Amino acid sequence: MEWIIAKWQVLSSLSPFLLDGFLNTFEVSMFAIILGSILGAVLGILDTLNYRILGIIINTYLHIFRGTPYLVQLYVIYFVLPSTEISWLQFDSYSAAIISLSVYTGSYVTAIVSSAILSVPKGQEEAARSCGMSKFQALYYIVIPQAIKLTIPAMANIYVTVIKCTAILSVIGLTELTRQGETAILRMPSDTIFIYFLIAILYFAYCYPVLRFANWAEKRLKS
Amino acid sequence: MNLFIDYFNFRIVSEYTGMFIDGIISTVWISLICLVLSLFFGVFVALMRMSSIGIVWRIASSYIEFIRATPLLIQIYIIYYGLPELIGNVFNELQTGIIALTIHTTPYMAEIIRSGIVSVPRSQNEAAMAVGMNKIQTMYFIILPQAIAKLISPLLGQSIVLLKDTSLLSIIAVFELMGVGLKMFSDTVIATESYMTTAFCYLIIYLMMLILSGYIQRYLGGNTHNQAH
Numbered sequence: 001m002e003w004i005i006a007k008w009q010v011l012s013s014l015s016p017f018l019l020d021g022f023l024n025t026f027e028v029s030m031f032a033i034i035l036g037s038i039l040g041a042v043l044g045i046l047d048t049l050n051y052r053i054l055g056i057i058i059n060t061y062l063h064i065f066r067g068t069p070y071l072v073q074l075y076v077i078y079f080v081l082p083s084t085e086i087s088w089l090q091f092d093s094y095s096a097a098i099i100s101l102s103v104y105t106g107s108y109v110t111a112i113v114s115s116a117i118l119s120v121p122k123g124q125e126e127a128a129r130s131c132g133m134s135k136f137q138a139l140y141y142i143v144i145p146q147a148i149k150l151t152i153p154a155m156a157n158i159y160v161t162v163i164k165c166t167a168i169l170s171v172i173g174l175t176e177l178t179r180q181g182e183t184a185i186l187r188m189p190s191d192t193i194f195i196y197f198l199i200a201i202l203y204f205a206y207c208y209p210v211l212r213f214a215n216w217a218e219k220r221l222k223s
Numbered sequence: 224m225n226l227f228i229d230y231f232n233f234r235i236v237s238e239y240t241g242m243f244i245d246g247i248i249s250t251v252w253i254s255l256i257c258l259v260l261s262l263f264f265g266v267f268v269a270l271m272r273m274s275s276i277g278i279v280w281r282i283a284s285s286y287i288e289f290i291r292a293t294p295l296l297i298q299i300y301i302i303y304y305g306l307p308e309l310i311g312n313v314f315n316e317l318q319t320g321i322i323a324l325t326i327h328t329t330p331y332m333a334e335i336i337r338s339g340i341v342s343v344p345r346s347q348n349e350a351a352m353a354v355g356m357n358k359i360q361t362m363y364f365i366i367l368p369q370a371i372a373k374l375i376s377p378l379l380g381q382s383i384v385l386l387k388d389t390s391l392l393s394i395i396a397v398f399e400l401m402g403v404g405l406k407m408f409s410d411t412v413i414a415t416e417s418y419m420t421t422a423f424c425y426l427i428i429y430l431m432m433l434i435l436s437g438y439i440q441r442y443l444g445g446n447t448h449n450q451a452h
Contacts (some may be wrong), residue, residue: 066383067429071348071401072422080415160292167294171394176298193305200293200301207292 010191011198013186022202023179025143028094030103036162037155040109041103045139047114056218058110065107070165074100078115086145093172101165108158116154152219156214160207167203178201236416237408246309246403247424253321253399254386260325261385262378268360272337287330295391299323303395320392328385332376335377339370386428400424403417 001222048141065073078096081089091099121145170178181199193201264390290298302323306314314322330390343366353381393401408414 015385054389063433064426064431068422069387070403071390071393072404073424075404075414075418076422083414101253107397164294167296168391170296172410178294193308195300196297196301198287200297203294203297204289206293208288211288211292 007070007191007194007217010188012192014188014195014198017180017184018177018198018202021175021177022206024174024180025163025166025176026206028097028101028169028174029159029166031098032105032166033159033190035065036105037109039106041113043106044111044113045117047110048117059122062110064108065104066111070100070104071171071174073104074168074172093174094101096172097169098167099173101162101169104165105158106160109155112154112158113147116150117143119150120146122128130206135150149221152216153218156210156217160214163207164203231419232348232413232416235411239403239420241368242407243400243420245423246398246400247428249398250386250389250400251428253317253389253392253397256321257324257328257385257389258382261328261332262323263312264329268329268333269336269340272333281332287333290327290330294325294393295327295388298397302326316395316397319399320389320395324385324388324392326339331381331384332378335374335381336370338377339374340366340371340418342373342440343369361370375442376436379432379439383429383432386432387425390425390443393425394408394442448450 043058043061046054074096074124077100078091078093082091107134123143124146125138128142129135133141167178169176170182173179175183181195185195188195239389268283268286271279274280274283299320303316304321305320306322336388347365347369349360351365356364389399390401392399393405396402400421404417407420408417
């Protein structure tokens with residue numbers, strides 16, 4: 001009983017900080033998801049247009065950002081780019097976080113979008129073209145509406161990955177959920193594990209609905 | 224030449240070449256050990272998840288969902304601080320890191336293995352039962368060999384993710400590639416060389432994995448469309 005009361009006191013004194021951190025995490029992840037999805041959708045569509053040089057550039061981008069850990073990318077964007085002394089590359093931690101996370105998200109979304117567009121049967125585009133639609137119209141009215149449905153489960157899974165990646169942002173001092181927890185632990189070192197479990201539960205509350213949605217969408221797509 | 228050195232100083236990097244090679248080797252070792260362990264436990268978790276006994280599959284399912292919905296960093300912290308309180312200081316950082324990564328990767332492996340097992344047609348199971356095999360024999364001789372061929376490319380994709388995840392172990396002071404980059408930065412205070420070299424080393428490992436996975440897929444000839452990347 002005393003244990004519960006002690007933990008309740010810890011919980012009630014920390015909850016404003018943790019909620020504040022949670023809101024920051026939510027904000028950063030939303031920015032990254034929106035910007036990354038736009039970037040990925042544009043690059044994914046460009047990738048399917050079969051321009052040789054463009055394809056090579058997009059593929060290089062994909063392999064570079066999927067072949068290195070997010071932690072390394074974050075360090076490169078936060079420490080290396082500002083050391084070039086170009087004025088618009090001087091990031092503070094907040095913009096470095098959003099830029100690196102968006103580019104990272106974009107690399108995954110690009111692959112999803114281009115493979116979804118390629119999996120729409122070729123006959124659909126040919127039929128649209130033979131009705132007199134231009135290449136752009138065929139893409140916009142015929143192919144993309146069919147492709148979007150296919151991307152939903154994979155996109156939801158990537159969004160969960162991105163939300164989890166925001167925990168890494170604590171290493172550059174952004175005051176998101178993990179960082180707020182670490183600050184709280186400095187104040188109450190005896191409750192380290194309890195606080196980490198609280199953080200884990202908050203992340204779980206954020207990610208689990210998205211994961212369930214991904215499962216649900218995948219099942220609906222199959223049937 | 225001097226102009227180039229302004230942007231990337233090869234002389235300083237060359238002093239650290241040995242350390243970076245050691246870092247690459249230990250990163251590959253850590254991920255290999257975690258891969259083997261998580262595949263081993265993943266089979267069990269997958270079988271538990273498919274069990275018809277309520278409590279067994281509920282335990283497996285909640286383990287899978289909890290790990291998949293929380294960040295690896297938090298899991299590493301919980302194990303790093305929690306394990307010594309539970310059993311005392313038995314493990315050093317490296318072993319703690321390997322335990323944390325294995326606990327993190329096992330559910331992903333279990334889900335991949337489960338989807339492979341589910342994808343084997345039901346009639347195979349029934350045919351095996353009809354010739355008098357028991358459940359374990361059916362699993363071992365009939366289902367798993369067919370499932371594994373379909374599993375190869377998602378498993379390779381997951382191993383690449385595992386390889387990248389080892390970089391987070393640098394936060395609990397495990398010696399691996401990212402740790403070498405951080406050490407070089409703290410020694411020399413030049414960000415460009417330390418972090419770009421680290422990124423370059425990860426890219427080398429990644430490209431080798433890509434070539435290897437292409438070779439394995441051609442060798443097995445199973446999956447024609449590439450899911451590994």
